[in-house]
């Protein structure tokens with residue numbers, strides 16, 4: 697579909713106005729929101745990621761592209777939102793301390809919201825004490841932690857330990873994700889689950905909540 701490849705190209709070039717216009721156009725053409733997300737917005741961000749890896753683009757371009765991606769995400773967000781009277785459970789999401797990446801976590805949040813869960817997103821660079829306070833205050837069924845940097849992902853272990861020390865471990869299941877994270881790392885730090893992408897995150901949440 698031409699509009700979707702145009703969305704990807706506009707994310708890649710960081711043209712927020714065009715992303716806004718094309719995302720609306722794709723919706724008016726009857727494209728499904730998850731298709732616009734996967735084949736348009738995410739496709740564009742993946743291309744930027746590849747170029748960043750190969751030193752073909754640098755931080756400013758990546759930032760501009762991620763802003764453009766966010767403009768598209770905000771248009772799609774209401775379409776993933778459930779009827780608030782039929783919420784299936786509460787989930788806290790946070791990008792751990794030291795890490796400012798949040799695009800993937802926002803997508804996970806949107807997928808979960810779309811499936812009927814209430815999502816409380818604590819943002820980026822979130823400390824373990826903030827997470828512990830939020831778990832006490834919100835009493836979520838699931839805590840989802842995101843990390844994109846190998847240099848700071850070990851903080852996930854500290855968060856799991858802090859939840860344990862606060863006596864909250866029996867109340868909340870912990871799921872982790874982000875590109876450097878693996879299933880074996882989840883096992884190693886005592887998390888309950890790991891998912892490589894938003895669709896698998898939703899499946900993981902369903903499985904964990906069914907175990908209760």
Ligand code: B12
Nearest residue numbers: 745795796797798799800840842845846873874875893894
């Ligand atoms: C966008 C981006 C940025 C943006 C972030 C903007 C934002 N608001 O998020 C900016 C410019 C700020 C940035 C900065 C930096 N970045 Co950067 N960045 C990226 C980039 C290009 C794309 C990430 C992304 O959004 N991917 C698209 C989304 C959809 O995918 P995703 O994040 O993986 O999320 C999916 C899954 O992982 C999973 N998931 C994610 N979170 C969660 C959570 C849960 C609970 C679950 C279950 C699943 C899950 O589901 C998501 C949806 O499918 C990646 C390259 C890449 N290919 O990943 C580098 C990358 C992550 N960055 C990198 C680096 C090095 C940096 C900097 C250190 C650069 C620098 N020299 O300053 C800084 C660090 C800043 C900081 N303290 O965090 C490296 C990390 C290397 C490493 N392994 O440690 C990467 C891999 C690039 C590279 N190849 O070198 N970056």
